[in-house]
Every structure is written in C-alpha cells, then in structure tokens.
Amino acid sequence: MDTPAHKAAGNDKQKLKVVAWLNSVIERLKGWTQSHCQKLFVEKELIELCYRARETFWKNNVKLEVKAPIKICGDIHGQYSDLLALLELNGWPPETKYLFLGDYVDRGPFSIEVMSLLFAYQILYPDKVSLLRGNHESRPVNMQYGFFLECRKRYSVTLYDAFQMAFYCMPLCAVISDKIICMHGGISEDLVDLKQLDKVERPCDIPDIGVIADLTWADPDHSIQMYNESFRGAGRVFGVEAVKKFLKMHNLELIVRAHQVVDDGYEFFADRQCVTIFSAPSYCGTMNNAAAVMTIDEEMVCSFTVMRPDLQKKEKENKSPGPVPT
Template sequence: MRKVKAWLQTIIDRLVKQWTPAKSQSLFSESELVELCYRARETFWMEKSMVSVKAPVSICGDIHGQFEDLLALFRLNGFPPEKKYVFLGDYVDRGPFSIEVVGLLFAYKVMYPDDIVLLRGNHESRPVNMQYGFFLECKKRYSTSLYEVFQYVFYCMPFCALVDKRILCMHGGISEDLKDFGQMDRIERPCDIPDLGILADLTWADPDPNIELYEDSPRGAARVFGEAALEAFCKQLGLELIVRAHQVVNDGYEFFCNRKLVTIFSAPYYCAQFENAAAIMNVTKDMEISFTIFRPRIKNKKKLTTRTAE
C-alpha cells in the first residue's frame, strides 16, 4: 500500500505542480490512467449509493473539463485532505481537459477515500459523454479503449451524499419516487441511468418556480419539481437543505424555495461563453453555511441568470 500511495502522490504532483496545457499529453501513459481507473472503481465499489458525510465539508458543482479552474478553486479553498470535499458530478465534457479533471479527482479519491466524495452526474454516462466531448478527447489523446475504462468507473459511482443527516446532495434534484433512504441502499451498481425514476431524477431533475409539484422535464429525462414538492420531500425525509448542481447560475450559487435548495456551479466562464462565477459551498461543524466565490477576469461577455447545462 505504501508503494501505491507513493505512486498516487506522483500522479497528484504531476497534475498540481507540473501540468500545463502544452504538457497535458506527456504527463501520463495510458497504462497509468487505466491503473488509476481500476483503483478508483474499487474505491467507489466500497461505498454505498448514498454516502454519509460529516461536516465540516466543502461542496462543489459542475467542473466540465475546466482543469485550470479546478486547480484555481483548490488553491483558493484548500486541497484534500486539508479540506474535505463533496463533488456533485459532471466532471467531463464541454471543457478541453476532462481527463485531467477525473485523473486528479480519482487520484485524490483513492489516496484519501474518506476526505473526498465524488457523486455521479448525468454526464458520467455513455449516452451523454459520447456526444459532448469526452469520447473525442479520449480518442484523440489516447484511445477509445481508455474511454470504455472510464465508463467502467462512472457506472459504479454513488448518486447522493447526506451531510449530518440534514443536507442531501446530488447532481440533479429530488425524486417523487424516493420515499425513504433505504431505497438508496437497494440500488445495484454498476448501472446505467434510466430516463425515469429515482436515478434519473437524482442526476437530471431541475427546480421550476412556475409549478407546484412535478411535471415532465423539457430535457427529455427525469422531471422538474416545484416548491410544494420540495417542501414535502424535505419534510418526509427530515431534511433542512437540498444541494444540487446541473444548471449554470451567474453568481456560482442560487437559492430556491426560501433557501430550502441551493444550486452550486463550479465552472467559471462556462464554455468560454458566459461571465458566470464559480462557487464552493462550505459547511462548518456547526452546520453554518458560507460560499467561496471565484470570478473570471474575462470581460464584456453575456450575463445570465440561470441556464440549463445539458
């Protein structure tokens, strides 16, 4: 195990200390990435589909291949294991360095399994990341075989995290079908993400201020939910707050339904199109909440309020 930790530290050091866009291809062999994926899969396999987390903890939203921004957020907020993290999914696609993003996060996960939780987003699924950039990145830089190995890992990742039994974290949103947390323990992995049901909602669902309960989502997967649905869900499961990602928000975070839900987005200047900030939500041991904000320096770009991240 000592040799494994030493090897993992070299992976982390290369990515944190040596990486530049020009060096991205030369830092790793494909065999190293395959080995890292197999070790990450073993680590995820040991976790439940809903991971229990104790505060203090920092919670991050979508990263989408923006590796330089991931490093900037770590430098601003602290690296594992100095800080404990929950990431809400969508590590790949859109941005140019998805392999580096999952490489660093997988290395931290294997190195410090109790200090970083990596949840599955809707982009950690073959039908999505085949279309939005990750497949082509793997094919161009390494091979389609490596792409398949990454899917092997994604399909074993947990779907939600429960912080001190009071804050539920997921990528997408709540599910009308989730009546008690025992249902999460009965989810069998590895698994794909269906179009409907609990797993679809946890990875795809969105809040909608214009409805009360649940309606079909315009995304074509899962459902959207209103304030009444959210209040009933939190009451039934004894929750104080829902933390989710999945949508771009201008300030990096945005509350919904009298602060019963917050959307976190952690990829600033998303897709090089919007001047959105990134946010990290920090939860103290006493369950006090604050936000660390990272704003891009790019000027004169289109502003937004909330935008769907496919």
C-alpha cells in the same frame, strides 16, 4: 513457504508503493501545463487509476454518509485549470474535505485531467474526497459531448471504456451530518424512503426515468408546485411545494444540487431550502458566470466562496434570466 508475517510485510510494501504512485500522479497533475499535458502519463497508468477508483466506489454505498465540516463543488466540465484554481483558493485535500456533485467531463478540453486528479485524491483520501455521479458520467451523454473524442484522440477507446466502468459504480447522493442531502440533479417523487437507494444495483448506466434519472437530471422549476415532465427528456422538474414535502418526509433541512449554470455560482430556490452550486467559471468560454464552492462548517452554517471570471468585455455582459441547463 511464506509465513503470515512475510505476507503482511509484502502487503504493506505493496500498499506503500501504490500510495507513492498516487502521490506522484497528484504531483504531476499539480504541475500540469497545457503544452506538456500529453507527456504526464502513459495510458496504462490512467487505466489503473480507473480500476482503483471503481474498487473504491464499490466499497461505498449509493448514498454516502459524510460529516461536516466540508466544502461542496458543483460542475467542473473539463475546465482543469479552473479546478486547480478552485483548489488553490479553497484548500487542497487532505487538509480540506470535499464533496463533488458530478459532471466532471465533457464541454471543456481537459476532462481526463479533471477526472484523474479527483480519482487520485478519492482513492488516496477516501474520507476526505467524495465524488457523486452527474448526468455526464453516462456513456450516452459523454459519447456525444466531448469526452469520447478526447479519450480517443489523446489515448484510445480502451481508456474511455475504463472510465465508463468507474462511472457505472459511482454513488448518486450524499447526506451531510443527517441534515443536508446532496446530489447532481434533484429530488425524485419516487424516492419515498432513502433506504430504496440500498437496492440500486451497480454497475449501471443512467435511465431516462425513475429515481436514478431524477437524482442526476432533475431541475427546480418556479412555475410548478410539485413535479412535471422535463424538457431535457430525462428526469423531471420539481417545484417549491415538492421541496418542502421532500425535506419533511426525510427529516432533512436543505437540498444542495448542481447541474445548471447560475450567474453568481450559487442560487437559492424554495425559500432557501434548495441551492444550486456551479463551479466552472466562464462556462465553455462563452458565459460570464462565476464559480462557487459552498462551505458547511462544524456548526452546519453555510457560506460561499465565489471565483469570478475576468470580464474583459463588460459592455457585452449579459445577465441570464435564471439557471442555464448543462
């Protein structure tokens, strides 16, 4: 019969084995090349990674509480080589602490690698890497915009389903040092008390209306003051006055969100009380946008690191009039 000491020793041995495996996943992904990407993993490893990520999400609330200093990243959208460049420029976990705002998959060709690296870091260093859910971490969306086909072509529908179960449990927003609220989409007229988020039942997909939809789909709109319907068909749009009232209601100072392409990688709204972060440079290979990472230091001072694409055809450079939906 096993004694408590033997059981403890066995548990420690298993934990060390898992840690060693996670580190090997990260090292393989750091050495990633496009020509050898399909040789890095067998499918059962990636499925195991999804299951362990889901367990980690279950341990956390829908609303995360994190502390500065921290770096915040917006959409990645399957642009894996750009994610590696971003981490190389801004620092690797666990030495650098990160909050990612969602939309890891679709559009770009290597969503599996993006998701696998971030899952591995989040499982291994849960106090250093936090992942929020974007509107593309939803079956109806990523079935349509590339992730389903990537999983089916490279592995199987089984892996795709494993990723969805992890997505269904992801947190929806984070509050940094009681002052800054972060989400993928935007604020919600229906969110009058942040304790409402404690009642969100997981696993769940993202509906078209309500708090969850707004947190993952909503956009700022200069043409309105409060809230209105969105052309996206999900979530709502919010204006300057809505931002001011939301911050005052919840005793917060700043909203940080992603969800839209912006030329310089970041863009302010509502007298700098809301900022959009986008972290996929040259989005989809068709845009000239830069990528940005927002840094919040110990004193809650915000700054930005901007990664600009190499614009080979400057004569064709077109400045967009504002944020582009993703």
